[in-house]
Amino acid sequence: MSIKNKVINIVELTDKEKIILFSSIVKQSAEGMAVADLTGKLTFVNKAWYKMHGYKSSDNLIGQNLNIFHNKKQIKDEVKLFNKKVIKFGTYSGEVGHITKDGKPFLTIMTTTLLKNSKGKPYAIIGTAKDITEKKENEEKLKEKEARYRGLFETSRDAVMTLDPPLWKFTSGNKATLEMFKVKNEAEFLSYPPWKLSPKLQPDGQLSSKKAKEMIELAIKNGSNLFGWVHRRKDGEDFFAEVFLSKVETSKKVFLQAIVRDITKQKLSEEKIINKTADLVRLNKAMVGREKKMIELKKEIEELKKQLKYD
Secondary structure (H helix, E strand, O other): OOOOOOOOOHHHOOHHHHHHHHHHHHHHOOOEEEEEEOOOEEEEEOHHHHHHOOOOOOOOOOOOEHHHHOOHHHHHHHHHHHHHHHHHHOEEEEEEEEEOOOOOEEEEEEEEEEEEOOOOOEEEEEEEEEEOHHHHHHHHHHHHHHHHHHHHHHHOOOEEEEEEOOOOEEEEEOHHHHHHHOOOOHHHHHOOOHHHHOOOEOOOOOEHHHHHHHHHHHHHHHOEEEEEEEEEOOOOOEEEEEEEEEEEEOOOOEEEEEEEEEOHHHHHHHHHHHHHHHHHHHHHHHHHHHHHHHHHHHHHHHHHHHHHHHO
């Protein structure tokens, strides 16, 4: 009976067919698999295992000791401890360093199990290994990026904070943020939703709670949003702010980063300029009016002089 091109029901297979099936699974597995006797001598390795270690075939590996896949330091610091746990628990998983045929080290996640006979006596060991070097390198790069971001976040002169969906509450705030809103610590800052650190109404008459949600929705839709806002410090002082919301997407979640700048001085200066400009326009109009009046008076005087001359 051939099991090729069929939906396989393992329960219905004969012992021979099961052996063929499991043999095929082991040989074609993307994870490296190796079997050794209790002394560590290899009796089987699949393609993924020997390719992972830089070998072209398993021909020269059978009968070799498992130690050929590790350097002295790995055996001392990792392998011996790992094997003790396998003996103690019967099976164990963890990170173990390996080396290629050329001696190049790489990191794996391994699971090793003691194979036992019907009487419960161990007679061999089977291990699976997956190269996680690239994954570890990416994790380290991510940690470095996070550390750099955290450093920039903490030392930024601008108030920087993050907000998470779906309630869009603050999830972090740097030192500049705490100083801007005059709160004791980050925990106190995180206890406020964005619209609570604002007056009830914005200058355009909209409710802060409603408008804040609209600004957040725009940032999520467009990727970013720059707008003016009036915030309120913990002590009740209102201040003009420029807020820049940017959407950040990671493999795990989407969140918003907010940069808030206090532009009260700039705003007041702009208002002064507007007021001074208005005063200048009024003064200019008044001066132009006086000049016209003077010209008219001058004409009248000239006319009177002419009349006196003729008289």
